[in-house]
Amino acid sequence: MTTAPLIxxxxxxxRFGGLVAVEDLSFDVESGEILALIGPNGAGKTTTFNLxxxxxxxxxxxxxxxxxxIDGMPVHRIAGLGMMRTFQHNMPFAGMSLTANVLIGSHRxxxxxxxxxxxxxxxxxxEETQARQRAGELIDFVGLNAYRGADVTTLSFGEGRLxxxxxxxxxxxxxxxxxxPAAGLTTAEISRLSAMIRRIAADGVSVLLVEHDMHFLxxxxxxxxxxxxxxxxxxxxxRDIVRDPAVKEAYLGEAAGALREGAPDA
Ligand SMILES: Nc1ncnc2c1ncn2[C@@H]1O[C@H](COP(=O)(O)OP(=O)(O)OP(=O)(O)O)[C@@H](O)[C@H]1O
Ligand SMILES: [Mg+2]
Numbered sequence: 001m002t003t004a005p006l007i008x009x010x011x012x013x014x015r016f017g018g019l020v021a022v023e024d025l026s027f028d029v030e031s032g033e034i035l036a037l038i039g040p041n042g043a044g045k046t047t048t049f050n051l052x053x054x055x056x057x058x059x060x061x062x063x064x065x066x067x068x069x070i071d072g073m074p075v076h077r078i079a080g081l082g083m084m085r086t087f088q089h090n091m092p093f094a095g096m097s098l099t100a101n102v103l104i105g106s107h108r109x110x111x112x113x114x115x116x117x118x119x120x121x122x123x124x125x126x127e128e129t130q131a132r133q134r135a136g137e138l139i140d141f142v143g144l145n146a147y148r149g150a151d152v153t154t155l156s157f158g159e160g161r162l163x164x165x166x167x168x169x170x171x172x173x174x175x176x177x178x179x180x181p182a183a184g185l186t187t188a189e190i191s192r193l194s195a196m197i198r199r200i201a202a203d204g205v206s207v208l209l210v211e212h213d214m215h216f217l218x219x220x221x222x223x224x225x226x227x228x229x230x231x232x233x234x235x236x237x238x239r240d241i242v243r244d245p246a247v248k249e250a251y252l253g254e255a256a257g258a259l260r261e262g263a264p265d266a
Contacts, residue, residue: 004067006031006206007052007175012061014047014230021047023230025061029175034197034207036217038241039227040251045210048227049177052208053085054078065175082174086164086181094153098144101152101163102135105170131170138166141199143192158185165196175206182216190216214252218242226251 005028012025022044029035037045050056052063054075063071070078084105093101139148142162147155155163161181168176178197182190190213197220201207211217218224218238226234226241228250234241241247 005029006066007208008062008064009048009052010062010064012048012051012063013059014044014051014056015059021230022051022058022227025227025230025232027225027232027235029206029208031174031206032201032204034201034209034220034222036209036211036221036224037227038211038214038217038224038251039233042229043227043251044230045227046179047230049085049179049208049210052078053083053177079171082172083177084168084171084173084175085177085179086161086168087179094151096152097149098139098147098152098155098163098166099132099135099149102138102166102170103131105167106131106134135166135170138169139163141169142166142196158189161185162189162193162196165193169200173205175208176200177208179210180212181209182211182213194220214242 007029009028010026012022013020014022025044025048027035037048039045047056051058051071054070054073054077058071061071062069065078065081065083068081070081070083093104136148139145142165144155144159144162144166147159152160152163161184165176165178165181181193181197185193194216197207197209201222209217209221218241221238224234224236224238224241225232226244226247228246233250234244234247236244242252
């Protein structure tokens with residue numbers, strides 16, 4: 001039996017004036033798959049995320065989520081279909097507690113309108129109670145329980161990144177896009193992050209991951225797509241990628257030999 005991929009990217013191209021940031025890029029992502037996008041600085045990884053999340057409109061090509069075209073849709077509609085993302089740089093809502101920051105992420109699922117809230121309808125309270133309970137579970141899941149009521153500005157950088165993931169998960173995503181989630185994290189936080197990502201994927205959520213830390217990424221990714229100057233130069237399991245001569249030349253260089261020792265069985 002074959003199942004259709006959850007995300008299908010076909011011929012994706014993005015030009016900024018004369019610069020082609022992403023060129024004729026195609027790949028699929030299955031439900032529950034951890035797919036990594038790697039490549040040198042400026043290769044087009046964040047641009048690809050921005051195209052998938054709807055922040056940018058493609059110059060050419062298609063993106064489908066569960067068979068439905070999403071390219072050109074506004075960000076909030078794509079998010080409403082279950083596509084959640086974190087950013088390369090933390091974006092906390094300062095002056096608010098962790099719980100409030102996570103609750104913002106649950107917004108897409110809540111049915112209540114302002115009129116419902118003003119009318120004091122009981123389902124509004126039920127929804128809010130459930131959302132708060134779920135926010136608490138997610139804060140626990142990312143290991144920040146001790147800070148639940150604290151202001152977000154008291155968090156360390158790494159803790160702030162984990163909070164971003166909790167907020168993205170609050171929307172019950174089908175796909176989560178993580179842009180350099182391990183950057184700036186301590187070794188302990190990175191191993192916690194790996195375990196979290198595995199659990200998120202095991203629940204059937206597709207994880208798209210952009211990351212420069214190969215020791216973190218290679219054992220985690222089910223499949224790796226390698227970009228260079230906006231073009232896909234390789235795709236495969238971590239073991240194949242680290243051996244690929246074109247990938248070594250464009251990106252991994254001398255580090256590949258050392259990394260091969262740690263690469264998992266595909
Ligand atoms: N809004 C924009 N306007 C013009 N050029 C842009 C814009 N966004 C990205 N670019 C250019 O597109 C190319 C790809 O950038 P992108 O941010 O996608 O790279 P990246 O792979 O995420 O790099 P990094 O690893 O440094 O985060 C770069 O040359 C960048 O300067
Ligand atoms: Mg980037």
